Amino acid sequence: MQAYVFPGQGAQFTGMGKELFEGNSQAKELFLEANDILGFDLSKIMFEGTDEELKQTNVTQPAVFLHSVIAALVAEDFKPDMVAGHSLGELSALVSNKTLTFQDGLMLVSKRAAAMQKACELNPSTMAAILGLEDKVVEDVCASIDEVVVAANYNCPGQLVISGSNKGIEIACEKLKEAGAKRALPLPVGGAFHSPLMEPARQELAEAIENTLFSKPICPVYQNVDALPHQDVNEIKSNLIAQLTAPVKWTQSVEKMIADGATDFIECGPGKVLQGLVKKIHREANVSAI
Template sequence: MKGYLFPGQGSQYIGMGRSLYQHSGRARQMFETADRIVGFDLTRMMLEGTQEALKATTVAQPAVFLHAVATAFLSDTFRPAAVAGHSLGEIAALVAIEVISFEEGLHLVSVRSKAMQKACQLCPGTMAAVLGMQDEVVEAICAEITKEVVVPANYNCPGQLVISGSQKGVALATEALRKAGARKVIPLQVEGAFHAPLMAHAQESVAAVLSSIPFAKGICPIYQNVTGRPVTDPQIIKANLLQQLVAPIYWTKTIHHMMEDGITEYIECGPGTVLQGLVRKIAPTLSIGPL
């Protein structure tokens, strides 16, 4: 059985989507629709923009979403038994399995990206990738820092856990993690503390959009980040999407649960190869590749 994986913010790159745009009339229509919904020339940013411009949350999120959904829609072989998305990728996955429309998904992504950008400005923060340390040790060190915010945010694969929080909180945790023997602690070039309590300011705007969009029962389950478990109930999917803003991404659990449920072939649907790399570290013998 095939499971399709949709990447999140950070997978964007210069010229992303050029092949889709140049070789498909349907893709060009999707790009034009996206420009209208997000309210700026997203197409130009994707095809000609700089890496710095693409890094902005309000550009990166709709860009990655558009690329991933167009890839799925234009495929003749997209027949999932299950899907999962890393953070933002959950929304692309929901569009691909017909829970919401492309236009509704893009509107949700646009509002989400703007709300997260605003939360970054209201509560400045950052993130760092911790390599070569057991999750339990990272969790304990974060828990010991009580006067600043710092929490585990992305459980990406064994030996790679991203922490998120205030600038000082992440700095304190970084120092403690290095002393405790982490192989590396790498600051991430992000605009804020994603998947941490500092993102709570984004929840109100996202909740309003979620309440206005009717969610259908999709063609297959989605394994959601906040639990790593499969979901088909539209109301639970909505609740998990909202909680995801401030909760950790349990990607390792997600892949393990998909394996337990009989998913044997994994296909990354969208820009880049980040998720292929993570899956190979989680389970080296799994079949994984691009769509």
């Protein structure tokens, strides 16, 4: 069974999507339509922008979404049995399995990025990658700190990203090093994604999601909040809203997809981040990209 997976923020790079744009007329039309919908020339920034420009949340999220979704939509042999996306990538997955239209998906991504940026400005905060510790140890250390700091991304065994206030992350990194972490590495991000500090963004995005048409998908989406397959539209909406303040259970999602019969994982979008994570989660999985 084929599982298509879609990356999140951080997969971007200068030149992303250019080969698609130049080599496929349908892809070119979609890129140009996206520029019109967003009201700025996103494709030009994707193809020629600096790393600094691409790091801006209002650019990064639609850029990664656009590259991922267009790669899937123009692929001749795109026949998913199941889909999943890491954080932002969940919206790409929902377009690929026909839950959302391309246009509605892009608008939600744009609103998501704006809402998250506002939440970041309200609460100065950050994230850090913790390597070489069991999840339970990281969770217990975070719970022992009086500041806001939580497990945010369960990426693969031995790699867990934490999220919280600047002070909380600083304290947690020191405590986790003392607990035996190989590395506790602060990340160059603008806020505490997938933490309670994203509550203002969750509230804002909830309204946009409730006002968007969701259709019955052609295959299950394994959602970040519970790592389970969903095809019920109301469940998908609810989980997508909860995602902003809840952890991304990527390890658990991949394990569940494999348990449900996934043999081939195909990453759609820029970079190879998810290919690496899937291999670390399950050494036997076949992994490729489009």
